[in-house]
Amino acid sequence: MAMQIEVTKTTSPRVKPTENLGFGKYFSDHMFLLDYAGGKWQNPRILPYGPLAIEPGASVLHYAQCMFEGMKAFRGKNGKIRLFRPEFNANRMRLGAERLCMPGVPNEIFEEAVQALVKLDTPWVPSTRGASLYIRPTLVGTESYLGVRPAEKYLFFVITSPVDAYYSEGFAPVKIWVEEEYIRAAPGGLGHVKAGANYACSLKASLEAKAKGYSQVLWLDAIEHKNIEEVGTMNVFFRFKDKVVTPALSGTILNGGTRDCVIQLL
Numbered sequence: 392m393a394m395q396i397e398v399t400k401t402t403s404p405r406v407k408p409t410e411n412l413g414f415g416k417y418f419s420d421h422m423f424l425l426d427y428a429g430g431k432w433q434n435p436r437i438l439p440y441g442p443l444a445i446e447p448g449a450s451v452l453h454y455a456q457c458m459f460e461g462m463k464a465f466r467g468k469n470g471k472i473r474l475f476r477p478e479f480n481a482n483r484m485r486l487g488a489e490r491l492c493m494p495g496v497p498n499e500i501f502e503e504a505v506q507a508l509v510k511l512d513t514p515w516v517p518s519t520r521g522a523s524l525y526i527r528p529t530l531v532g533t534e535s536y537l538g539v540r541p542a543e544k545y546l547f548f549v550i551t552s553p554v555d556a557y558y559s560e561g562f563a564p565v566k567i568w569v570e571e572e573y574i575r576a577a578p579g580g581l582g583h584v585k586a587g588a589n590y591a592c593s594l595k596a597s598l599e600a601k602a603k604g605y606s607q608v609l610w611l612d613a614i615e616h617k618n619i620e621e622v623g624t625m626n627v628f629f630r631f632k633d634k635v636v637t638p639a640l641s642g643t644i645l646n647g648g649t650r651d652c653v654i655q656l657l
């Protein structure tokens with residue numbers, strides 16, 4: 392059954408960038424919001440993109456109850472807009488929420504939210520080759536309470552951003568630093584969840600790698616610091632003659648949608 396989404400359209404649409412989109416610099420005109428309280432998802436709404444009101448005691452601001460998704464809408468040659476495997480992202484977010492003791496967003500709500508927002512902001516889906524509308528569904532704990540326990544209130548929101556390729560190199564090869572000191576995730580931790588905390592943990596190594604002239608970090612395992620895990624924002628594959636290998640999903644790396652597609656296509 393379709394959600395009844397209350398839509399408030401912007402009265403001051405912003406100028407859309409046409410070139411040098413970069414990644415995550417611009418935001419489309421609207422955002423989707425949905426509250427969780429009293430054990431129920433409620434109040435689905437689309438508002439003009441803008442600041443969120445959140446209490447300073449909100450659990451996300453202290454104990455990092457935060458996770459997100461990253462997915463894309465593409466404009467085809469005939470102008471048709473397509474979402475790339477939204478069910479994959481809906482599943483990944485729902486499963487990850489369980490690890491962070493957050494309520495999962497049901498797949499149909501997740502997908503309807505994304506579809507409604509992209510439909511309203513269709514003019515923001517770029518038409519240049521390689522560009523897309525990046526979609527960022529996000530789930531955060533909003534209950535204001537300082538004891539350490541899972542929050543009882545949450546906000547699920549979706550924002551979108553017209554983007555080029557993630558790396559400034561475009562689709563050309565990037566230089567990757569093999570990180571032997573810092574680690575991203577240990578067995579039993581959050582590595583397989585798209586938790587904000589994993590990215591906070593990775594910033595120092597990324598910064599140091601950038602200072603040495605590398606675009607990203609290749610993470611090694613937390614115990615022996617020698618087995619390959621993944622890159623900061625992507626899974627990895629290696630080709631040995633006619634064999635292609637990739638690290639297994641053992642709980643410390645993200646189950647990437649691209650990884651899944653590559654495996655299906657090979």
Ligand SMILES: Cc1ncc(COP(=O)(O)O)c(C=O)c1O
Nearest residue numbers: 623624625626645647648649650
């Ligand atoms: C840590 C990490 N691994 C892998 C990926 C690739 O995931 P996907 O292929 O679903 O975009 C990402 C994407 O941002 C990531 O942040």
